[in-house]
Amino acid sequence: MVATRLDGSVTIDRSWWSAAGAHGGLLASLGLRAMESARRTAAAYEQPVRSLTTHYLASVDERALSIEPAVQRVGRGSSIVTFQATQGKTTAMLGSAMFGAVRRGPSHAGSPPPDVPGPQDSEPVIYRPDLAPFAQHVEVRAATPSRPFLGGEVAELTGWVRFLDDRPLDAAAIAILTDILPPALFAVWTEASPVPSAELTVHFGSALDAGPADGWALVRIETRDAGDGWAIDDSTVWSADGTVLALARQSRLIISRKNWD
Template sequence: MTTTTDTEIRIDPLWRSWEGAHGGHVAALALAAVRDRFTGGAHPVRTLTTHYLAPVGDGPLHFSGAAPAGPGRRTATCVFTGHQNGVPVISGSALFGSGRQGPSYDGSPVPGVPEPQDCRRLELPGELSPFARQLEIRPATADLPLAGGDRAELTAWIRFLDGRALDAPAAVTLTDVLPPALYARWRSARPVPTAELTVHLTDALDDGPHEGWALVRIRTGHAGSGWAVDDSAVWSADGRLLALARQSRVVRPQPAAGSVNS
């Protein structure tokens, strides 16, 4: 037996990216739309996968989904689709699961970097990342966007300027807020939209949200044939791993001069 539902949400126009709405924001909205509908908030989210079928505009986004129903289940899986104007623009799935006793291991320790107050604030170009105006970003290493560096990796302290807590949707958003890691090697920008994003949330969120700064790292594992694979991690200010993510990106050709906003 399955349960189905449909809900409508609005895309915040402030979370606009180069091609439509910011992918991490859209994924976080998808999670919020289906979480309570299918689990009643009984189970924390463990994995969220989002496929981006088309750029998401500012209009209403209608989510429909289905999930197995049954008493006493320790896990629940939901599949969902988001439509705008009757056209599917995203699809995906979410896995929820209750906690239990078990072994622990941390294979992604927090990097040793300066504290946020010891890092300078970064202002991303508004025409490239309009959504970045909702964030305070302080690079924590010498790697900077469009600096022509040797490695495709960026690490920064980030916090939401609206003061929102670091819950699961916020962690999902943060996995995608830094520029594509290839930007650390390039000196000029080009669109690198996300085609698929999978986020794994950790038990650090089981007891509730965290507050303040998060440390976010993104690195490119491979790029070629117009595609790139980025891995990102999000830690709380006290060094707890909140999320790990991997995304497939499309590397667009360099736009002609003066066509950034076209």
């Protein structure tokens, strides 16, 4: 549960935690909500969000989290808004978003979804509660044979996901989905180690200009590179009809098990 306090700050209970604090995708979505509100206050005309970047500087716990947006530029074509999130005296997150007006021009579908069974024909996935408490808010079904901790050959996981509260799949909800699957390295490992997000950038598809999607989304995450204690993961989110909703890339820390408290 995420609760808004009288002073405008938010609190996040442990049902939305990952292994070491509040879920990164949820935190990004809260930053986006704050920036969307600030942009609307500065300019009433509509501008969908085009990209969102979040830097994670410290874990977020149950204490009040203050998210302060700042409008850097408002124009008819595009706007830039930033935010800083603090907990106590600690800066926990920094981020920014670009908003852009809908323009007439050429289109290209791009990034077709993989050919996988639909959600009704895919196997339900049960997350370990100690690794992913946030999973109690979603239903996940594996769309391919790849599973965490089976020592596979490819660092890639693909699954159907839906929110159990049936929330519309707007940009803030999709930001959560880009980080909803386990780190892709889990597909080639045989035991868990923490791989927290350090930075997440989401580019939102133009399909959202027509309004939110709903129901199931297909999510794929794959590791593009890993070494020296860092990993680069790419995620793609498609609607149930195969339309791209978002493309994301994140930098992750790879923490040795011996350093995992």
